[in-house]
Amino acid sequence: MLKPIIIANWKLNGDKILVQKFIKKISFDYKKYFKKNTIILSPPIIYIEYMKKCMKNLKLSFAVQNVDYNYQGAFTGEISTYMVQEIGAKYVILGHSERRKNHFENNLLVAKKFYCTKINNLIPILCIGETKNEKKSGLTKSILKKQIDEIFLICGKNAFNNTLIAYEPIWAIGTGTNASPILINKILKFIKKYIIYKSDNTNIKFYMQYGGSVSTENIKDIICQKYVDGVLIGSGSLNYKNFLKMIQISSKN
Template sequence: MRKKIVAGNWKMNKTIEEALALVSEVANMVKDEVSTDVQVVVAPPALYLSTLQKYTEAVPNLGVSAQNCHQKASGAYTGEVSAAMLKSIAVEYVILGHSERRQYFGETNEQLAEKVNIALENGLTPIFCCGESLEQRNGGNFLEFVSSQLTESLFHLSPEDFAKVVIAYEPIWAIGTGLTASSEQAQEMHAHLRKHLAAKYGQEAADNTSILYGGSCNEKNAPELFACPDVDGGLIGGASLKSREFVNIAKSF
């Protein structure tokens, strides 16, 4: 049975005072209101990870994630954070290949394969992001494009390692554009990705892989999206910065 997961990507937002207030509110709400079979994850800026853990560790189904890690184990990479550093402060998850990392920092599928490897070597659960632009969607080859992201960054993994990966589908064309992916469009892509995984790793492995939706998911559309048979939760952006809305999304299953 695959996990239901709602992860909040805070991106480059919140001062430490604001972050402490937000995580405290989320922790109390998750403890009181969210079913324990839903895994909730918060991904604050790396600077705050260890500070916020005293709030999350008291709630069994609330974890913390880094927003990124470097593909090398260590070295002269000023400003970067390694997987070993994250593991040393008991971080559980790391978001890899987010559309903003691909767009603004030029991350490639090859680099992301390295990042996935080192995350797994250090016992982190990668939340691997994939998705297509509006140009690719309109071009008609969007299913094949997103499949290729999985193939090039994940399909070198052994079945045992692949089983530790969470996938997040981000329709880039539906993020901050005013356009919205319908539940039918989300389900189409999630079902296609699961079929693609099954062709490589077998149906059982595909059925056990959590695939999250990450395109402007909010408390209004989450119930319909999460009702789709192949949508196992969400990677939430802006709505994760508001404790009540974020927890309401986690309650949408």
Template structure:
């Protein structure tokens, strides 16, 4: 049985007040049993979030990490540093990192390895652009991104990876893949993983990202191969994100 995972990626948004508001709301919230909830705030709020979330089910994630553990890399943050602040998860390969900061598959893989090396759970983000979807290349693009990473991992490392499918054309646009479209891609990823190991494929957690909100979450999460969501804009609204988490029950 796969544990549902609901993740809120705040991107370069949020405030100290929002951190406190989430802590208060989730300290009192009744969530479905057996789900995990993770918040990925900007780096400056990690310590405040660790304290605010102490008596809640919320776990902490980081939006990125440097592949190296230390060194002369001004402005960067290492996995070891993140672990000191109670971080449990790390995003790697988000489309904004790939597009805006030119992180290619090799760099994504290095970051994922760095996360694994310090005990963090990497959330590998994959997805196609609108042009790639319109050209019928969705599965080609997604499986290339997945395969570049999974084919280079040791067998014992693969089960530690979470994969988030985020169609780039649906991130922050208000457009959402239909449940059927999302399910088709998720099933394709799971089938691809079965080429390594059926047990691995059956246990792999797959998240949908791309304008998931309180109105469409239940229908998306009802799909057999969608095990949770990587939520953007809606994760900045306490009530909306709470409603998404409650729809996972």
């Protein structure tokens, strides 16, 4: 996997017109920037096939923003890993704070989804992070441990092999306030060492992301940190000019 890894999470945004314009612009910059990095696009799932159709010969990867741990049945509004595979997506964003908050997804549910994603040969992008109050109380590491431990409990010691982990402090998402580069590096170092310790395997392969108000102003200082393999960009990825600038900046590091 080429680094840096840039993930664009459109959340509940976009339409066919935006998709058309976005892909048309990517086609002009593809060889110079997009081909040299790992770019993962995550629009609402209903636009993925249309986006692929617009792409023609461009080779980019796709992530869905959620998945259910059931394969089929009376689960209104859900999508299965099989459906994800059918539309050609490779990655699944799991545990995003907005899912945890708005849909009451706890660590156990996220772990079940993680397990289902892994056994069906999809790659999880696991989001973990702490709230503002948890940070103020000095609970950041213990909160992260709990989120990670539930994955190990459900999925076993090799759970994080071939996985992306996005540290997204909840207090930074959509606020315009990002964690400092030094803090990001410190937390990602802790996460990496903890997963290696729990896996009992120094050769385990996984990638570390940062997400939370990533912008053209701060991405340079974030992406150059030792333990940062890439970034997860939210609303900043909807504006193509800004998104391209962030890719350009990342490519120089």
